[in-house]
Amino acid sequence: MPPARPPALLDAFAYQAGRLHAEGVPLSKIADAAGTPCWVYSHGALESRYRAFDAAFAGIPHLICYALKANSNQAVIKTFADLGAGADIVSEGELRRALAAGVPPERIVFAGVGKTAAEMAVALDAGILQFNVESDQELERLSQVASQMGRTAGVALRVNPDVDAGTHAKITTGTAENKFGIEIDQARAVAARTAALPGLKLSGIAMHIGSQLTSVEPYRQAFARLVDFARMLMNEDGHKLERLDLGGGLGVHYQHAPPVDLASYCAAAREALAGFPGTVVLEPGRWMVADAGILLARVQYVKRGSLKTFVILDAAMNDLIRPALYDAWHPVIPVVEPAAGHGLETVDVVGPICESSDVIATGRSMPPVAQGELVAIGVAGAYGAVMASTYNSRPLAPEVMVKGGAFSVVRSRPSYDEMIASDRLAPWQIHRT
Structure with missing residues (x-):
């Protein structure tokens, strides 16, 4: 027994x-x-969670970038890095933790609304995969830093799809009243600006609508808007997008609300991504740890x-x-x-x-x-x-x-x-x- x-x-x-x-x-x-x-x-629970998430997206080119903000202990990061995970980071400190734990820089994405020029320079020097850019002023700063260093920064524009995640107000990030992301109605012009600025390469579109989501429906709506926007950029504006970053936010079982069903979440992503030729980036944090x-x-x-x-x-x-x-x-x-x-x-x-x-x-x-x-x-x-x-x-x-x-x-x-x-x-x- x-x-x-x-x-x-x-x-x-x-x-x-x-x-x-x-x-x-x-x-x-x-x-x-x-x-x-x-x-x-x-350790066993961490490994089991990663393997389940990875298996759910089998058959789709994907990169799991563990969100360090959930738990940044070196032993935790190392557990995921050894399994093939990348890292979603929001500060220079998290970048240094990820690198110290053995996460390859080409598997690191840098999110956050307030990146400093110094942080950008450290990340460019490390050779990270992409910066998830959240404003036009951040775009200008990244262009300046990259140009001064003689580097090209991979950019994914983080768009705000204006979808209510239905979660706690303090961890909702995807509506127009939140500080995160570029409003989707403004993002097309920002994409054109990205392509015109030196030192930048528009390689993807990103989103993250909140944390502790216990329903798949907000994801379904946000994924559809994100993919529709990406296809418009590719088909009408000629941008060559390599990646779509779907963020994270999957909820877990604290009390009454059941956690998000992983299979349903993955099915919603697969439905939206049908026909997209690139890689999907996923940023689970809480769900993993x-x-x-x-x-x-x-x-x-x-x-x-x-x-x-x-x-x-x-x-x-x-x-x-x-x-x-x-x-x-x-x-x-x-x-x-x-x-x-x-x-x-x-x-x-x-x-x-x-x-x-x-x-x-x-x-x-x-x-x-x-x-x-x-x-x-x-x-x-x-x-x-x-x-x-x-x-x-x-x-x-x-x-x-x-x-x-x-x-x-x-x-x-x-x-x-x-x-x-x-x-x-x-x-x-x-x-x-």
Whole structure:
């Protein structure tokens, strides 16, 4: 009989002999070695996700560029790079991380609305595949930088198809009121401008309509508009497009809404792309890593009041800001398997930070947990560690990678001395004798 899988967690995390494991490793063993809070990632889950996405697009020339903004740990990037992935990056720092992890530069696309001239120069020097350009002023700047360097920059114009993704307002990117992309009604003129500017080669059209989409329909609409626009540029204006970049944004299962069905998503892309002679670029991020990671925490106190019961963890909003920022829902699972027929208790799961918004879960029904017990905060592999901070002078939590029965710390917890040493006193504050 297979190990029991807790609700809303991927198969990589399951109860074995009454204890929650990551693949073949008890989470309690990781807590003993790395301390809590800490992030735990399943290598097997990452690999499985990539292979499923790659297989879905079999028969179509495609390049999967993993979106580093979801999780930029070197071990995570390396896992995907070894499988053949490229990288979708939005900063020089992410570019350097991708290159350091072994991503070939010809598989890197540079997105983002605010690229600096210095970032452009570093990316051109590295020889990346393309810049996803998002404004006419960015186009002018890229032309200047490339011309000064004697380079040619591959350009994909990121168009805004004005499709409502139906997701959270803070992660919607494809409507006319968003800062991202070039409005599709203006993009034809920008394409002509691209072809006329020195140092540029218009090689593709790109889009990205948002994050955490749980319906295929917005994709279907956006893909159709993108491909229709690309065909117009090729057939009427004579542009030779080599690539169509469909972006990412596929949702995962946090609570009620089911994740996007990969087969349906792929079918929508295949339908729109029928007859397109080039390569499709895909930029999944959250879908690749969210289910493959948990945040492991320990209960510090159970505080019972007249109106509420608070389970106070050593993990906080500085570790996982998504609930405070997006009202995000994450499963909270006891590491010790609850006994059969256990009751449920309604609690607020909170952290120790001096903010009322430091809440992991509100009004959550879950098995009772006691002081000192471990819990796993699930579906936390995306936008967790990358958005963490040292607020309240709390050290960044370590990150751990598990493969089979082995595990390794892939980012250490900094010491307090290391944190303080990164500050510097002003010259007039240094007393000399």
